[in-house]
Amino acid sequence: MTDSRDTLFDTLGDPGLFTFNDDVAGVFPDMIRRSVPGYSTVIAMTGILAARHARPHTRIYDLGCSLGASLMAAGKHVAPLPCELVGVDNSSAMITRCRAALDAAGLALPTTLIEGDICDVPIDNASVVIMNYTLQFVPLDARTALLRRIREAMNPGDALILSEKIELTEPAMNDLMIDHYHDFKRAQGYSDLEVAQKRQALENVLIPESREIHRERLAHAGFSHSDVWFQCFNFASLIAIA
Numbered sequence: 001m002t003d004s005r006d007t008l009f010d011t012l013g014d015p016g017l018f019t020f021n022d023d024v025a026g027v028f029p030d031m032i033r034r035s036v037p038g039y040s041t042v043i044a045m046t047g048i049l050a051a052r053h054a055r056p057h058t059r060i061y062d063l064g065c066s067l068g069a070s071l072m073a074a075g076k077h078v079a080p081l082p083c084e085l086v087g088v089d090n091s092s093a094m095i096t097r098c099r100a101a102l103d104a105a106g107l108a109l110p111t112t113l114i115e116g117d118i119c120d121v122p123i124d125n126a127s128v129v130i131m132n133y134t135l136q137f138v139p140l141d142a143r144t145a146l147l148r149r150i151r152e153a154m155n156p157g158d159a160l161i162l163s164e165k166i167e168l169t170e171p172a173m174n175d176l177m178i179d180h181y182h183d184f185k186r187a188q189g190y191s192d193l194e195v196a197q198k199r200q201a202l203e204n205v206l207i208p209e210s211r212e213i214h215r216e217r218l219a220h221a222g223f224s225h226s227d228v229w230f231q232c233f234n235f236a237s238l239i240a241i242a
Contacts, residue, residue, distance in 0.1 A: 046070050164208065
C-alpha cells in the first residue's frame with residue numbers, strides 16, 4: 001500500500017458525507033499534513049508528553065489512532081519503560097494500514113490494535129490517553145461520558161492529550177481564524193474548489209467546540225487541571241491531568 005496525494009475533492013459535485021474509508025486512508029498522510037496546521041509539531045510533542053506521564057506496567061491508548069502516527073511517537077519516546085500501546089479506530093481501512101505501518105516501524109513496546117467504536121471499547125489501567133483530532137467526530141451527547149470513562153481508567157497525575165479543531169468565542173475572531181486557515185490550505189496546494197468541497201463534506205460530521213467548552217467538560221469529567229499547550233489558527237491541543 002502506497003500513500004498518494006490528496007485529490008479527493010478536486011471535482012465539482014456532491015461530495016457526500018466525509019468518512020474514513022479506503023480512499024481517505026490511502027491519502028491520509030498527505031491530507032492531514034496539508035489540512036492541519038502544526039500537525040507535525042503536535043505529533044512530535046505528543047511523544048514527549050506521553051513520556052513525561054507514562055507509568056510502568058500501564059497502557060497508553062490512542063483513541064482514533066488512524067495510521068498510528070501518535071502511537072509511533074509515543075512508542076519512540078516512552079521505550080524502554082514497560083508499557084503497552086493500544087490503538088483504537090472504527091475504520092477497517094485505517095486499522096489495516098496502521099498495522100502495516102507499525103510492523104514497519106518495529107516499535108519496542110507491545111502494541112494492540114482494536115477495530116471498534118471508542119465510545120464502547122473498554123479502557124483500563126491507562127496512564128496516558130491520546131485523542132488527536134478524534135473527539136470532534138464523536139456525537140456531542142456522547143463526549144462527556146467518554147471523557148468520564150477515560151478519567152475513571154486513570155490514577156491521579158495521569159494525562160489526556162487532546163487535539164481538536166476549535167471555534168473561537170468571539171465571532172469576528174473566529175471568522176478571521178477560518179480565513180487564515182483557508183489561506184494555509186491554499187498555500188499547501190489546495191484549490192478553492194477543494195477547500196469548499198471538503199468543508200461541505202465535513203458539515204455536521206466534524207463538530208468543533210471552543211477551548212472553554214472543552215475545559216469545562218474536562219473538569220466535569222473529573223480532570224483536575226487542563227490547559228492549551230499548542231494552538232495554530234483554529235486548531236488547538238490541550239493536556240488534562242487526572
